Amino acid sequence: MPKTIAIIGAGAAGTFAAANLPKSDAYRVLLFEKTGKALQKVRASGGGRCNVTHQLFDIPELIERYPRGPRWLKKTLHRFGPQQTIDWFEKRGVSIVGEADGRMFPETNSAETIAMAIWETALRNGTEVRFHHKLEALQRVGEHWKLTFGGHEPVLADAVLITTGGSPQLSGFNLLQTLGHTIASPVPSLFTFNMPGNPIIALMGVSVPEAIVRISGTKIETTGPLLITHWGMSGPAILRASAWGARELADRAYQFTISVNWVPGLDEASLKAKFVQLRQQDGRQSVGGKNPFDLPKRLWQFFLQTCGVAEDATWATLEAAPQRKLLEKLIRDPYTVSGKTTFKEEFVTSGGVSLKEVSPETLESRLHPGIYFAGEVLDVDGITGGFNFQHAWASGWLAAAAMAATSSQS
Numbered sequence: 515m516p517k518t519i520a521i522i523g524a525g526a527a528g529t530f531a532a533a534n535l536p537k538s539d540a541y542r543v544l545l546f547e548k549t550g551k552a553l554q555k556v557r558a559s560g561g562g563r564c565n566v567t568h569q570l571f572d573i574p575e576l577i578e579r580y581p582r583g584p585r586w587l588k589k590t591l592h593r594f595g596p597q598q599t600i601d602w603f604e605k606r607g608v609s610i611v612g613e614a615d616g617r618m619f620p621e622t623n624s625a626e627t628i629a630m631a632i633w634e635t636a637l638r639n640g641t642e643v644r645f646h647h648k649l650e651a652l653q654r655v656g657e658h659w660k661l662t663f664g665g666h667e668p669v670l671a672d673a674v675l676i677t678t679g680g681s682p683q684l685s686g687f688n689l690l691q692t693l694g695h696t697i698a699s700p701v702p703s704l705f706t707f708n709m710p711g712n713p714i715i716a717l718m719g720v721s722v723p724e725a726i727v728r729i730s731g732t733k734i735e736t737t738g739p740l741l742i743t744h745w746g747m748s749g750p751a752i753l754r755a756s757a758w759g760a761r762e763l764a765d766r767a768y769q770f771t772i773s774v775n776w777v778p779g780l781d782e783a784s785l786k787a788k789f790v791q792l793r794q795q796d797g798r799q800s801v802g803g804k805n806p807f808d809l810p811k812r813l814w815q816f817f818l819q820t821c822g823v824a825e826d827a828t829w830a831t832l833e834a835a836p837q838r839k840l841l842e843k844l845i846r847d848p849y850t851v852s853g854k855t856t857f858k859e860e861f862v863t864s865g866g867v868s869l870k871e872v873s874p875e876t877l878e879s880r881l882h883p884g885i886y887f888a889g890e891v892l893d894v895d896g897i898t899g900g901f902n903f904q905h906a907w908a909s910g911w912l913a914a915a916a917m918a919a920t921s922s923q924s
């Protein structure tokens with residue numbers, strides 16, 4: 515009699531797990547999805563391009579991209595890291611290519627290619643898909659797990675993989691709490707910062723390739739491109755800061771200040787030396803005309819204006835007080851943040867099932883043999899750049915391998 519493997523949630527991790535459970539006489543695989551569609555987030559991901567993984571093959575370096583779960587991930591990503599992801603898709607005819615910033619996408623630039631490769635593999639494996647099945651209860655009955663779905667017959671399973679994704683509310687994890695699992699309460703990660711009324715928003719659309727963002731009163735400091743939007747600031751430097759600060763910023767109700775260094779290669783001493791050099795070598799040039807820091811012109815002019823520097827002032831005539839202001843502006847520019855905006859390109863919730871209660875080798879619950887977890891339902895989340903999918907693939911793959919091995923034992 516074949517064993518029954520039930521997967522709950524046809525998202526990235528669940529469907530990828532089904533795609534890695536080869537056809538076998540030892541088990542059948544049932545994939546339950548509460549909606550009428552599979553892989554919805556994969557299809558919407560990366561602006562429709564799907565940022566599948568990241569070109570970071572050194573695992574100790576890779577795990578630093580995960581604000582929650584790095585040590586635990588060391589074990590999972592060692593066995594299924596970015597190289598394994600690339601190989602998996604290549605084997606199914608999908609080339610994965612890297613961009614200059616390390617993000618990796620399908621060569622087709624279409625998320626649909628990724629979704630179809632996973633979906634077709636899962637179906638070829640003989641996965642039986644049940645749409646409109648929302649898991650409502652999970653109970654141990656003798657040797658089995660009894661799964662109860664609204665409006666459908668209950669199902670008995672030997673192994674259950676939970677891949678229901680993140681939830682913005684703790685109540686979304688009720689079912690797992692009733693099993694006795696500890697849940698780190700969910701808070702949003704990867705959001706942009708609102709700065710209502712700040713004059714800088716007049717520069718919406720202006721971006722710098724690299725800035726350092728520091729969140730005041732914390733140790734959080736991130737580096738990366740920064741984009742000024744019509745509501746505040748966005749771009750990788752901001753999104754990374756939101757991920758590292760997810761919990762602290764939620765505790766502060768998203769009211770905090772940041773300080774921006776617009777010239778990351780320079781600190782106070784080197785900037786002072788640069789001003790001396792400009793005064794000596796380019797003394798006759800106007801401060802407004804010569805932008806010595808390669809900043810976007812509109813941003814430089816905005817800085818001069820807010821520091822009270824006349825655009826036709828020359829470097830030689832720049833007085834000490836406005837120069838001091840300019841220096842502060844360039845390396846310690848403070849902004850008050852009031853509220854956040856969801857980053858629609860990639861939104862994740864931090865929080866979920868405590869990693870202490872899940873084996874990183876098998877993804878099996880340490881509390882309940884036969885229950886497995888993968889994907890965002892776990893208390894793992896990465897910064898933007900393909901790290902969240904990488905965790906979904908790795909955990910889905912490992913859970914599939916463990917369930918296949920256990921189910922094949924007589």
Ligand SMILES: Cc1cc2nc3c(=O)[nH]c(=O)nc-3n(C[C@H](O)[C@H](O)[C@H](O)COP(=O)(O)OP(=O)(O)OC[C@H]3O[C@@H](n4cnc5c(N)ncnc54)[C@H](O)[C@@H]3O)c2cc1C
Pocket residue numbers: 522523524525526527528546547548549551552553554555556558559560561564565566567647648649650677678679680858859860861862888889890891899900901902903904906
């Ligand atoms: C718009 C958007 C774009 C993104 N882009 C990227 C990107 O480019 N790169 C990247 O790395 N990450 C990206 N992410 C994050 C990434 O999509 C998630 O981290 C990933 O999908 C998590 O996979 P998962 O399988 O755990 O959850 P999901 O993909 O969310 O799947 C969970 C599934 O479970 C189902 N479900 C939930 N509860 C039940 C239940 N009780 N019974 C049955 N079914 C249930 C849900 O309907 C859903 O289909 C993006 C996220 C969003 C929202």
